[in-house]
Amino acid sequence: MSSPARTTVLSVEDLVVTYGGRRDPLRAVDGVSLGVRRGETLGIIGESGSGKSTLAAAIAGLTPVTSGRIRIADADGAPVDVPATVGRSGRVQMIFQDPMLALSPSLPVWRSVAEPLAPRSLRVPGRFRARAVELLGRVGLGPELAERRPAQLSGGQRQRVTIARAVAASAPVVMCDEPVAALDISLQAGVLRLLDEMRAEHDLTYLFISHDMTSIARLADQVGVMYLGRLVEVGPVRAVLGEPRHPYTQALISAVPSVARAGRAGERTLLSGEIPDARRPPSGCRFRTRCPFAQPLCAREAPVLSAAGTDSTDSTDSTDSTGEHRTACHFWPRIRDDRAASTAA
Ligand SMILES: Nc1ncnc2c1ncn2[C@@H]1O[C@H](COP(=O)(O)OP(=O)(O)OP(=O)(O)O)[C@@H](O)[C@H]1O
Ligand code: SF4
Ligand SMILES: [Mg+2]
Known part of the structure; x- marks a missing residue:
């Protein structure tokens, strides 16, 4: 956890996300406003169906926004509207429950890690391999695994690859939606610890969604509680x-x-x-x-x-x-x- 009084990196104002047609709309997120400061983790809790993943998907540009505003601070700390493209022009990274969603099944994993280092290249140049292998090493994966395809890794190893990729991207905001929920219980603590270490080392800013209150208690600086699309309580974790x-x-x-x-x-x-x-x-x-x-x-x-x-x-x-x-x-x-x-x- 980190110190207070830092720039607000992510600010969400009166966000509404609606599913379905006009006849029977479902406001999955209904007027949510929040802010996350640089280097901090905002944990989001709430029962199933409360709108947590929809909030994350809208911020990441994966789901269209009905109304409201999402801004991300620029290098000077000024809040800026970012185009609602997937990943908001590289400003937001997603770590999903299923790491396969973030990895290309046909590519060796080092290339998936290196992709954000060369966002405009159709093929990742080989010169980024060394940096990707270094990052894989940092998340506990040896160089012998770098050429493997995601299907040739365990679930825990795959999630470590997506964490290395999020670090490579240097995105100001990382959305973690139940990042360890699909992992064997024996692996969960290690991956959570790694996420927290990466946040501290690289000054990452997390929005961290979890059903597991003990993980939230351990990792989050701030906590937001959602109920039926609304934020009902928010503040410092303690x-x-x-x-x-x-x-x-x-x-x-x-x-x-x-x-x-x-x-x-x-x-x-x-x-x-x-x-x-x-x-x-x-x-x-x-x-x-x-x-x-x-x-x-x-x-x-x-x-x-x-x-x-x-x-x-x-x-x-x-x-x-x-x-x-x-x-x-x-x-x-x-x-x-x-x-x-x-x-x-
Ligand atoms: N693509 C979709 N189309 C229509 N309704 C959806 C869609 N995705 C989610 N919903 C609905 O929106 C509401 C919020 O869903 P969401 O997945 O955001 O909840 P959640 O808090 O992430 O739940 P969980 O804890 O089960 O992951 C729910 O009522 C859900 O049924
Ligand atoms: S007491 Fe508070 S939480 Fe309960 S119904 Fe009234 S406003 Fe809602
Ligand atoms: Mg969800």
Whole structure:
């Protein structure tokens, strides 16, 4: 993990991504705003179907954006709109759950690693081989593996190749979507450690999606929690996982005892019911159909991400709020105070 007060490399403003036709649209990402600072990791958590991969794909230019803005800082740190091409003109690299998606099956792996070094060449010049082999060595793959095709490597080795490729690309932003979920459990810790080492060595900036809260706790500097296409809580990892404010975050964390024990998540919050149909989300707060604290206001008004509760004058603003602990719940201060009172009693 790294120090605060750095340039915001990736900024996303009011992003909407819609699937399906106009008749029955599904807003898989619905008004998400976030920022990630240079050299930091923003972890994204949320149940299946909450829109995590869609958010990542839109940032990487793999899925069209319906509305909103995605900007990446230039060399001087100024936020710039980048064309919505795949990989946003080399500014974003993707590390997927399935490494085969990022590798050419017919090429020796050193060429896949070297490709970003010569982005305009149809064939990667052989002179980049030495650098590719060096990078493969750095991720723990010996030179004897450089000529192999991806199918001739194990899953863990393949994922190491995609990490070497992301480093070769020197892209300002690396999107990691469940990068170790398909790997044998014995390999996962090693690949996660490697990802973190590469981030620190090359000052990479990660958006890291995972179902595994313990990996998020270990790797992330900031955490965003998604529910039905919206960001419901975001902030420093210690604050969000250690003292979660949103009832949804509290429920997610209390289901993972090792993370809950490390913080002050309070009494166990059970998540009841299924996640609603994303085509017909509940009015107001989308979590209200599963929230034990819901009030009539929750059906009428959608809470906005804010550092304070609804009663406060502090709300979402146009200044850079990256790094602040913000929560989209009308009543989180009251819920927190009631919990503290019941614990003290
Ligand atoms: N290509 C698609 N066409 C239509 N709907 C889609 C498409 N891809 C995803 N969706 C829907 O969009 C919503 C968000 O899906 P997404 O894959 O982004 O969720 P996720 O949080 O990554 O889930 P998981 O944890 O299972 O990977 C879901 O309701 C999903 O069914
Ligand atoms: S706004 Fe209301 S329904 Fe939503 S999380 Fe807060 S208390 Fe629960
Ligand atoms: Mg996904």
